[in-house]
Amino acid sequence: xxxxxxxxxxxxxxxxxxxxxxxxxxxxxxxxxxxxxxxxxxxxxxxxxxxxxxxxxxxxxxxxxxxxxxxxxxxxxxxxxxxxxxxxxxxxxxxxxxxxxxxxxxxxxxxxxxxxxxxxxxxxxxxxxxxxxxxxxxxxxxxxxxxxxxxxxxxxxxxxxxxxxxxxxxxxxxxxxxxxxxxxxxxxxxxx
Amino acid sequence: xxxxxxxxxxxxxxxxxxxxxxxxxxxxxxxxxxxxxxxxxxxxxxxxxxxxxxxxxxxxxxxxxxxxxxxxxxxxxxxxxxxxxxxxxxxxxxxxxxxxxxxxxxxxxxxxxxxxxxxxxxxxxxxxxxxxxxxxxxxxxxxxxxxxxxxxxxxxxxxxxxxxxxxxxxxxxxxxxxxxxxxxxxxxxxxx
DNA sequence: CGAGCGCTTGATTGAGTTCAAAAATCGTGG
DNA sequence: CCACGATTTTTGAACTCAATCAAGCGCTCG
Numbered sequence: 001x002x003x004x005x006x007x008x009x010x011x012x013x014x015x016x017x018x019x020x021x022x023x024x025x026x027x028x029x030x031x032x033x034x035x036x037x038x039x040x041x042x043x044x045x046x047x048x049x050x051x052x053x054x055x056x057x058x059x060x061x062x063x064x065x066x067x068x069x070x071x072x073x074x075x076x077x078x079x080x081x082x083x084x085x086x087x088x089x090x091x092x093x094x095x096x097x098x099x100x101x102x103x104x105x106x107x108x109x110x111x112x113x114x115x116x117x118x119x120x121x122x123x124x125x126x127x128x129x130x131x132x133x134x135x136x137x138x139x140x141x142x143x144x145x146x147x148x149x150x151x152x153x154x155x156x157x158x159x160x161x162x163x164x165x166x167x168x169x170x171x172x173x174x175x176x177x178x179x180x181x182x183x184x185x186x187x188x189x190x191x192x
Numbered sequence: 193x194x195x196x197x198x199x200x201x202x203x204x205x206x207x208x209x210x211x212x213x214x215x216x217x218x219x220x221x222x223x224x225x226x227x228x229x230x231x232x233x234x235x236x237x238x239x240x241x242x243x244x245x246x247x248x249x250x251x252x253x254x255x256x257x258x259x260x261x262x263x264x265x266x267x268x269x270x271x272x273x274x275x276x277x278x279x280x281x282x283x284x285x286x287x288x289x290x291x292x293x294x295x296x297x298x299x300x301x302x303x304x305x306x307x308x309x310x311x312x313x314x315x316x317x318x319x320x321x322x323x324x325x326x327x328x329x330x331x332x333x334x335x336x337x338x339x340x341x342x343x344x345x346x347x348x349x350x351x352x353x354x355x356x357x358x359x360x361x362x363x364x365x366x367x368x369x370x371x372x373x374x375x376x377x378x379x380x381x382x383x384x
Numbered sequence: 385c386g387a388g389c390g391c392t393t394g395a396t397t398g399a400g401t402t403c404a405a406a407a408a409t410c411g412t413g414g
Numbered sequence: 415c416c417a418c419g420a421t422t423t424t425t426g427a428a429c430t431c432a433a434t435c436a437a438g439c440g441c442t443c444g
Contacts, residue, residue, distance in 0.1 A: 060333055060337075062333070062336075062337035062338075063337075064337070066337065068333060068336040068337055070329065070332070070333075082322070082325060083322045083325060083326045083329075086318065086322050087319070087322055092326075092329070092330075126278065127279070129321065129325075130274070130275045130278050130279055132325065133274060133275060133321075133324065133325055133328065134275045134284075136325065136328040136329055136332055137262065137275075137284070137328055138284075139332055140262070140328055140331055140332050140335065141252055141254070141260060141262075143332065143335040143336075143368065144254075144260040144335075144368045145252075145254035145255075145256070145258065145260055146254075147399070147400090148399080148400070149399095167421095167422070167423095168422075168423065169421095169422065169423085176335065176336045177400070177401090178400075178401060178402080179422080179423070179424095180400090180401075180402085180403095180423090180424080180425085181399085181400055181401075182423095183422095183423060183424055183425080184400090184424085184425085187424080187425090339431075339432090340431080340432070341431095359390070359391095360390075360391070361389095361390065361391085369432070369433090370432075370433060370434080371390080371391075371392095372391090372392080372393085372432090372433080372434085373431090373432055373433075374391095375391060375392055375393080376392085376393085376432090379392080379393090
């Protein structure tokens with residue numbers, strides 16, 4: 001599954017085989033079972049994860065005990081608690097495995113060396129950060145301006161692969177509606 | 193008003209008078225009247241703004257024609273359309289002046305030279321970016337988990353200066369409730 | 385001084401939640 | 415491979431928070 005990662009890199013940045021060999025040393029392959037928690041609330045996040053197979057997610061638990069999903073990461077996606085990772089602060093949310101998952105991870109030192117070996121990686125990183133920021137902005141706006149149904153339609157349009165493989169209750173949690181409401185939304189849409 | 197900016201820098205990063213003199217060259221002071229639009233939807237954002245007096249805001253207009261405020265920036269706050277600025281993409285939102293406002297601005301080149309003169313500015317920048325990301329994350333979570341009243345209470349607790357000087361309808365827009373609802377929320381809270 | 389804007393208040397409506405229970409699906413051990 | 419228990423999804427009914435529509439008040443500023 002490591003090749004998923006190297007293929008990704010080759011596509012995203014110009015990189016020689018030699019550089020790639022060095023970079024591979026910096027990333028560790030890991031396998032976890034569904035449900036495994038990779039990052040606990042309050043811990044300092046030490047790693048960024050790149051999923052090569054399976055699905056990870058980040059989520060919070062609010063004062064009423066309810067889960068709210070912030071991000072999913074399937075194959076070829078990165079996930080991390082970026083602020084905790086970057087500022088060395090306690091994490092504000094959890095990361096766990098939605099399915100049995102294989103991923104590669106690296107820590108801050110790994111990133112620094114990566115950047116030394118391939119300067120273009122800095123640029124890739126900048127873009128990833130902007131993508132993440134934009135995605136949170138868009139989600140916020142969708143909550144300020146759209147109904148549950150509109151958010152669901154936008155979700156399945158934007159992330160068809162997620163819509164197909166995730167349990168509905170997780171999509172509901174991501175969208176900010178109850179599973180019951182999502183069920184009704186889908187029923188309503190099906191009759192059209 | 194430029195001193196507001198230099199005082200800010202002196203507080204945030206170790207900087208010699210000599211360095212400061214060079215950095216000052218990179219920032220232009222500007223004055224705009226209430227209502228002045230600094231960034232139009234669809235334009236590429238060329239500047240980041242640091243408010244020395246007054247108040248700026250960023251906002252979107254949705255398909256139904258309604259405004260939704262993303263950020264406010266009063267004295268000592270930065271504001272920009274970061275993704276547009278960083279990626280040289282069309283802006284997804286507007287920036288305008290809520291009050292008559294004085295600010296300093298710089299463009300990408302300015303930032304690059306700033307970083308050359310004072311390497312610690314890179315670190316400041318990183319922190320600003322993380323603050324912004326965290327703030328969007330927190331707002332998203334507050335929409336996933338809290339009522340309008342809870343969001344209002346959290347707002348006035350987090351940003352007392354904003355709560356005092358902004359028109360209520362702008363606070364409502366920021367919180368994602370109608371002005372009518374905010375009025376009722378405040379009435380309700382006042383009776384306690 | 386008048387027009388317009390911002391805030392308030394009231395009445396009504398509606399989207400989505402909650403609580404409850406049935407139906408469908410999944411996973412696991414025998 | 416089937417059977418059983420657990421989890422997920424669906425459906426129903428009552429309810430709630432906030433939006434909408436509408437009208438009136440008060441202030442400001444042109």
